[in-house]
Amino acid sequence: MFKLPDLPYSLNALEPYISKKTLSYHYGKHHKAYIDNLNNLLEQDTSSKYSDKNIEEIVADSEGKIFNNAAQAYNHTFYWHCMKPVEDNEKNNPSDRLKDLLEENFGSVDDFIAQFTEIAKTHFGSGWAWLLKKKDGSIEIMGMHDADTPLMNGDTPLLALDVWEHAYYLDYQNGRPDYIEAFWKVVNWDFVEARLDGVQDKSFMEQS
Numbered sequence: 001m002f003k004l005p006d007l008p009y010s011l012n013a014l015e016p017y018i019s020k021k022t023l024s025y026h027y028g029k030h031h032k033a034y035i036d037n038l039n040n041l042l043e044q045d046t047s048s049k050y051s052d053k054n055i056e057e058i059v060a061d062s063e064g065k066i067f068n069n070a071a072q073a074y075n076h077t078f079y080w081h082c083m084k085p086v087e088d089n090e091k092n093n094p095s096d097r098l099k100d101l102l103e104e105n106f107g108s109v110d111d112f113i114a115q116f117t118e119i120a121k122t123h124f125g126s127g128w129a130w131l132l133k134k135k136d137g138s139i140e141i142m143g144m145h146d147a148d149t150p151l152m153n154g155d156t157p158l159l160a161l162d163v164w165e166h167a168y169y170l171d172y173q174n175g176r177p178d179y180i181e182a183f184w185k186v187v188n189w190d191f192v193e194a195r196l197d198g199v200q201d202k203s204f205m206e207q208s
């Protein structure tokens with residue numbers, strides 16, 4: 001059984017960019033539902049092939065409903081960590097190491113933000129914009145549909161932006177570009193950098 005991981009900040013910590021109301025629904029209802037569904041599906045799964053697997057292993061090795069719910073459970077936890085409270089994020093700049101990497105791959109930090117924004121903005125329908133590190137070490141921005149996640153391909157996710165409508169409708173209605181602009185105000189560059197080394201919070205998806 002997986003439990004809904006704690007949010008890494010309070011429900012109102014991202015205001016005014018992402019409201020307490022949005023987080024209450026997005027975390028408290030949508031994310032919780034993916035975890036509950038996953039637990040129910042695993043309980044009903046008689047193959048018990050997943051019984052001693054962690055969430056990343058399940059995502060990499062499943063399909064259909066189990067994949068959809070496991071991947072969404074993982075993706076949402078990842079996405080919460082990609083943001084940090086407004087009050088802790090005054091500088092809001094990537095470290096030199098991350099800055100160098102973004103310059104090397106995309107021209108400049110601003111060019112990276114522009115390219116990532118464009119992919120997120122133009123992604124058709126529900127899904128995610130990702131920055132990821134491929135198995136060969138290269139860095140790439142990718143739009144992915146529905147629950148799809150870099151873990152499927154054995155790649156390392158570095159940054160995620162949820163572009164499902166439920167992520168922004170309460171705050172911005174159909175204004176996805178406004179939501180994306182707001183995301184950059186609270187983006188957690190430190191988390192992105194830690195992910196370059198594969199570092200991940202141990203509480204990411206606890207089993208009980």
Ligand code: MN3
Pocket residue numbers: 026030076162164166167
């Ligand atoms: Mn979502």
